[in-house]
Amino acid sequence: MIPVKFDYIHAESVEQAIRLQQESNGEGKLIAGGHSLLPLMKFRLTEPGVLIDISRISQLKEVRKEGDRIVVGALTTHHAASNDPVIKEHIPLLADTVRQIGDLQVRNRGTIGGNIAHADPAADLPAAAFALDAQVIIQGEDGEETMPVDQFIVGPLITMMPENSIVTAVSFAIPPRHTRSVYLKYFHPASGYPVVGVAAIAGVDESGVIDFVRIGITGVGDIAYRAESVEQTLLGQTPSEAMIQEASRLAAEEGEMGNDFFTSSEYREHLCKVYTERALRSILLAN
Numbered sequence: 692m693i694p695v696k697f698d699y700i701h702a703e704s705v706e707q708a709i710r711l712q713q714e715s716n717g718e719g720k721l722i723a724g725g726h727s728l729l730p731l732m733k734f735r736l737t738e739p740g741v742l743i744d745i746s747r748i749s750q751l752k753e754v755r756k757e758g759d760r761i762v763v764g765a766l767t768t769h770h771a772a773s774n775d776p777v778i779k780e781h782i783p784l785l786a787d788t789v790r791q792i793g794d795l796q797v798r799n800r801g802t803i804g805g806n807i808a809h810a811d812p813a814a815d816l817p818a819a820a821f822a823l824d825a826q827v828i829i830q831g832e833d834g835e836e837t838m839p840v841d842q843f844i845v846g847p848l849i850t851m852m853p854e855n856s857i858v859t860a861v862s863f864a865i866p867p868r869h870t871r872s873v874y875l876k877y878f879h880p881a882s883g884y885p886v887v888g889v890a891a892i893a894g895v896d897e898s899g900v901i902d903f904v905r906i907g908i909t910g911v912g913d914i915a916y917r918a919e920s921v922e923q924t925l926l927g928q929t930p931s932e933a934m935i936q937e938a939s940r941l942a943a944e945e946g947e948m949g950n951d952f953f954t955s956s957e958y959r960e961h962l963c964k965v966y967t968e969r970a971l972r973s974i975l976l977a978n
């Protein structure tokens with residue numbers, strides 16, 4: 692449980708964080724809140740020669756509205772995001788999701804950027820990120836680039852993060868005003884991580900038919916996904932218990948269900964359906 696020896700340095704700016712990575716010749720690793728990195732180091736699953744602490748870069752803590760998107764600075768903690776007035780007004784699904792991460796101590800240190808960059812298949816945030824068409828904003832040696840979250844996260848703990856770069860923010864699409872949203876999870880009793888986490892947004896138009904629906908699912912396999920079959924089944928329909936049950940049967944369609952000592956893939960598939968059903972019922976049928 693003791694990490695190997697490492698150097699430690701604070702970066703005061705994004706540019707310095709990139710330069711320090713270049714100078715470390717592949718030995719450097721960014722640290723934000725340390726809530727995922729330090730456990731890995733203690734288990735010696737990663738052994739960086741130098742930790743580059745980015746936690747003082749204040750420009751990475753900003754949350755702002757930019758057109759039809761909300762840009763959330765990478766260093767925004769889960770606690771800050773769950774209480775931010777801009778997030779609560781425009782993308783309440785994000786506030787609802789990060790409010791359910793770990794405990795208060797975890798939410799006080801863990802960051803939006805660190806959670807996405809870590810790409811833990813069991814993390815909560817990817818469900819909301821997929822449902823809200825998140826884009827990851829990356830500053831690297833050759834300037835800034837933006838990657839949709841489904842292209843950024845490509846496997847368990849694997850991302851398309853270029854060398855010597857830093858996630859500066861994650862931006863989320865603002866859903867139409869008339870929609871409602873919810874994040875529901877069935878969590879592992881020991882860790883609190885989702886075994887299945889379902890983030891859902893939906894709304895009906897003036898004639899009473901569903902005109903917007905997005906569903907992101909996390910925790911069940913190596914990678915989060917959008918349940919597009921459920922979305923397609925619901926679009927243009929009048930919400931009803933029968934319709935929701937029929938559509939939710941397809942909740943596992945686009946995902947690969949994991950199989951481990953805690954739950955079988957069959958049970959995960961079942962949980963996907965049940966939690967999608969509950970989420971849709973709460974936003975489409977409850978008053």
Ligand SMILES: Cc1cc2nc3c(=O)[nH]c(=O)nc-3n(C[C@H](O)[C@H](O)[C@H](O)COP(=O)(O)OP(=O)(O)OC[C@H]3O[C@@H](n4cnc5c(N)ncnc54)[C@H](O)[C@@H]3O)c2cc1C
Binds near residue numbers: 720808811882
């Ligand atoms: C006890 C405990 C319980 C938890 N429970 C949950 C839970 O229920 N649900 C859940 O989703 N999560 C949970 N977490 C994880 C938590 O959400 C962390 O916030 C999250 O994993 C990221 O941690 P961090 O921001 O501290 O990043 P760090 O640990 O500092 O970094 C994680 C990784 O991301 C990289 N990184 C960090 N920031 C950036 C950046 N800006 N640009 C590029 N790379 C970056 C680092 O180099 C590292 O590889 C838990 C953690 C603990 C310790």
